[in-house]
Amino acid sequence: MQCRKCKGLMVRERFSDYFLIVYAWKCINCGAIVDSTITHNQKKRPAPAEDSREAVSQ
Numbered sequence: 001m002q003c004r005k006c007k008g009l010m011v012r013e014r015f016s017d018y019f020l021i022v023y024a025w026k027c028i029n030c031g032a033i034v035d036s037t038i039t040h041n042q043k044k045r046p047a048p049a050e051d052s053r054e055a056v057s058q
């Protein structure tokens, strides 16, 4: 898999989205994330920052 932006190497990465666990391609060069599920469900972010997300207590 090659990044469409920079032709860099993309790796499979796991992202946790609440109860969902999704896999997406992430460019290790420019950090671009390619996954239709993620881009659809989440707002576009320049960089993944899953850990900094505020915990929403029920």
Ligand SMILES: [Zn+2]
Binding pocket: 003, 004, 005, 006, 007, 008, 027, 028, 029, 030, 031, 032
């Ligand atoms: Zn890239």
